[in-house]
Amino acid sequence: MSRVTPQPDLHEKLGSVTLPEADGKRIRIGDLWAQHTLILVHLRHFG
Amino acid sequence: MRDHQEQLSAAGVSVAAVGTGDAPVAREFKVKYGLKFPVLVDDALLSYRAVQVKRSSQLNWVNPKVLTASVRALSSGAISGIASPIGKHADFLGATHVIRPDGSVPFAWINDDFGDNSDVDEVVEVALTGPGGS
Numbered sequence: 083m084s085r086v087t088p089q090p091d092l093h094e095k096l097g098s099v100t101l102p103e104a105d106g107k108r109i110r111i112g113d114l115w116a117q118h119t120l121i122l123v124h125l126r127h128f129g
Numbered sequence: 130m131r132d133h134q135e136q137l138s139a140a141g142v143s144v145a146a147v148g149t150g151d152a153p154v155a156r157e158f159k160v161k162y163g164l165k166f167p168v169l170v171d172d173a174l175l176s177y178r179a180v181q182v183k184r185s186s187q188l189n190w191v192n193p194k195v196l197t198a199s200v201r202a203l204s205s206g207a208i209s210g211i212a213s214p215i216g217k218h219a220d221f222l223g224a225t226h227v228i229r230p231d232g233s234v235p236f237a238w239i240n241d242d243f244g245d246n247s248d249v250d251e252v253v254e255v256a257l258t259g260p261g262g263s
Contacts, residue, residue, distance in 0.1 A: 084240055084241045084245050084247075085236070085238050085247075086237050086239050087237065088226065088237035089237075092226070093234065094232075096176060096180060096228075097232075099171075099175045101170060101176065102152060102170050103155075103167050103168065103169055103170075104152055104155035104156040104158075104167075104168045104169075104170065105152075105156065109169060111145075111176060114143055114145050114167070117230060118142060118143045119141070119229050119230065119259075120143045120145060120228045120229075121130065121137070121143070121144045121145075121225070121227055121252060121256050122146075122147065122226045122227075122228060123130060123147070123224075123225050124146075124147050124176065124180060124182055124224040124225070125147065125148040125149075126221065126222055126240075127150070127219070128148045128155055128168075
């Protein structure tokens with residue numbers, strides 16, 4: 083079981099990160115939760 | 130999470146996945162699993178470090194729970210058919226977060242080992258409850 087207390091500034095640290103989507107379009111992660119609740123899953127690998 | 134896409138979308142909840150590797154592998158992964166949500170590529174580990182994803186220890190590879198999960202994944206074909214899915218960051222584990230528009234994080238899960246995944250139903254329930262959900 084690894085449910086943890088979130089870092090208090092997680093949204094700030096994570097929100098500014100910009101990454102390419104699979105199609106190449108760059109997305110600022112913070113934009114993904116600007117309007118809606120977001121479930122963000124960090125995968126171990128694509129597989 | 131794939132099986133809850135429609136339910137979450139209807140409730141106004143977004144989903145995104147982040148993986149290491151490169152865009153072609155991410156595209157293949159997205160197509161193979163029929164994912165409609167964004168799949169981001171983070172080979173520089175910027176977001177992994179931001180959420181403090183753990184790295185596996187060598188002992189993880191001989192953990193019976195990990196071996197069982199690996200055999201299950203291989204036998205189900207879950208990690209076959211995609212070129213180089215693991216990439217160069219094989220020791221980085223996973224994480225799951227629910228983040229609301231106000232920046233609050235009602236659910237945070239950091240994997241402790243290879244077999245330590247968050248419960249999808251619990252994540253969906255948290256996401257659907259409260260502001261920004263249904």
